[in-house]
Amino acid sequence: MIDTTIIPEEPGSYLFRDESGTVIYVGKAKNLRKRVQSYFKKKGLDPKTAVLVEAIRSVDFIATVNETEALILENTLIKRYQPKYNIDLKDAKSFAFIHISDNPFPRIGIARKMGMEGRYFGPFVSARERDRLLAMVKKIFGLRSCRRLPKRACLRYHIGTCPAPCIGKISEEAYAERVRQAEEVLKGRTKELIADLNDEMERLSGICEFESAILIRETICALEHLAGRRMAARKFASEGDVIQYRITGGEVFLLLFHQRNGTLVEKEEFRFNEAPGFLSEFLVQYYSDHEVPGEVILPETVDEAIAAYLAALRGKSVAITVPKQGAKRELLNLAAKNVDLTWFAGSERVKALRRALRLASDPEVIECFDISHLSGTAAVGGMVRFxxxxxxxxxxxxxxxxxxxxxxxxGSIREVVSRRYSRLIAEDGELPDLIVIDGGKAQLSAAYAELNKLDLNIPVIALAKREEEIYLPKLPYPLPVPSDDPASLLIQEIRDEAHRFAVSYNRIKRRKKVIP
Known part of the structure; x- marks a missing residue:
């Protein structure tokens, strides 16, 4: 059973994976937990959704700032993974950009891909919002939209929406100033531009050039109307990676995000012991085996030699950025939020498990055993650690x-429990806070007896599959813990992972017997 209680109530995109870890569906939500829960609580699902839910084995997610960014992220993830259960639109288009060309008299228009020379702004989720913004920018600043400069003035010049650079009605310098102002608006810097235009309007009024001042006032009114509309996503000069981490109990919990168009589109999880200079060491090790991006956004500075090392791997310069404010800092903050949601959401389930089992302390380290065989052949044991x-x-x-x-x-449980903890005792290894056995009272009794032989006082429980009942040694009845309680859901997740791990090993052994 999927434990949806660990999924945050935040906007973002979710990914359903099957038993092999393949992404089979991507969706977006204003509230991730409620949306994912809806798949498992609804009755009378349509046949396709029912088949999807049956195939789900795990859920991953990436939190975003708002639902709009979640929509952009969903589109990106679908194109990346091409999930089996998402709609397959062969001619699907990406969210469009507004493009300003790189010419003496630049043209403004719409671009689906970022292949042409010039500047790009966007992408935009809403085509209506994009087209409205484009029309207003063209009208306010009089930028041309024709693909080639004609040899005579067109209708747009005669109705006053284009300054006709084609027939020399505006100088290249004056037109370039209009382009600069338009780019400020498209970058979201409307407030600064309005302040500059107000100063210019007052200057023109002071020297009695009232007609020019009125034109600027009309431009200011149009910009103020436009200021309330937001661009759908941030766009940085380059695409790159964002790295954020948190240190707890001497361990580093690190997430590496690949960001595209100002949105986190994919994350990789890493966990290792804290050591001096661990961030620099991580960068060296990771990028020695992965593609180096044009920019790496970090929460702290690293040795200057790292930038040179990455540049050598990439074959061109690499920017290492430690933002203190602005959009990139917001992106780093969003990454930090995902670190907490990814790594530490499980702490509440651990506390719930302590309360349900009435343990003296939180079971931070849990080990679970399962046995797998095929009609008694190729018998193996699997142990997972949470x-x-x-x-x-x-x-x-x-x-x-x-x-x-x-x-x-x-008997199999007795053997694997004995082998596991005899070795930990001999090697002075870290013992778990709780042991879970996949099975019923017989398997639990075998494990409990073996722990007593080793003189180990570790809490041990069993989870029976049929009713998801939790058993304790010497108690004839299961604990009164509902199967949908966070404590039970955590144990079920651990048990399911142990079962998957043991079955995969059993298949490997059987395959080796068939193939000499």
Whole structure:
């Protein structure tokens, strides 16, 4: 069962993955938790949605600032992953940009892709909003939209919406000033431009050039009307990566985001022990095996040699930016928010589990065992480790059963528990705060007996699959914990991961027997 309680109530995009980890559906939501929950609570789903829900094994998400950015992100993720259950639009177009060409008398128009020379602004989610903004900018500043300069003035000149550079009615310098002002508006700097125009209007009024002052006043009124409208997404000069992290308990929880058009479009998770200079070391190791972007946005400065190293890998310069304010700082703040949502949302489930099991402290480290075999053959054991409510895949372990007979699940559990904790004791390793057994009372009794032999006082429970019931040693009845309680959902997630891990190992063993 998918635990939706760890999904934040924030705007963003969500990704459904199947058993193999493949993205099968991408969606966006104003409230991620409510939207994802709707898939699992609705009755009478249409056949296609029912098949989708049946295939879902995990949910990932990226939080955004608002629903508009979530829509942009959804579009980007769909194009990247081409999920099986999303609508397949063969001729689907990306969100369009407003483009100003790089000519002596630049042209303004719409561009779907960023291939031509010039400046791009956007992208825009709403075609209506984009077209309205384009029309107003053309009208206010009189920029041409013709693809080639004609040899005589067109209708736009005669109705007063173009200064006719084609017949020399405006100088290149004067037209360039109009372009500069238009770019300020498209960058969202309307307030600064209005202030400059107010100064110019007062200057012209002071020297009695009232007609020119009136024209500027009309421009100011149009810009003030436009100022209330926002661009749909930020656009930086280059696309790159955003890195943010949090240090807790001597460990670094780091997320690397790939950002495109000012939006976080993909994240990678890393967790490692804190060490001096860990950020610089991470940059060196990661980019030695991955494509180096044109810009890396960081929360703190690193050694100057890192920029030179990355530039050498890329073959051209790389900007390492540590923003203190502005849009890039907002992007870094959004990345920090995702760090907390990704890594530390599980802490509430851990606390709920402590309360449900009446433990003395939070079970920060949980290990779960499962046995897998096919009619008693190729019997294996799998153990997964969760820390802070999240998988710690470095701690996963596989067991090829030696003494237990295939099909004897209690005996198999006894063997893997003995092997696991005998070794931890011998190596003075870190013991878990809670042990979970996939199975019923027989498997639980076997594990409990083996822990007693090792003189280990570690809480151990079992989760029976049929009713998702939680059993404790020496208690004849299951705990009264509803299957949809956050504590039960956490245990179910851990159990499901242990089952998946054990089954995958069982398949590997069977495949080796078939293929010599």
């Amino acid at each position: 820390v802070g409510g999240k998988p710690d895949k470095r701690g996963y372990r596989r067991f090829s059963l030696k003494s237990a007979v295939g099909g004897d699940d209690p």
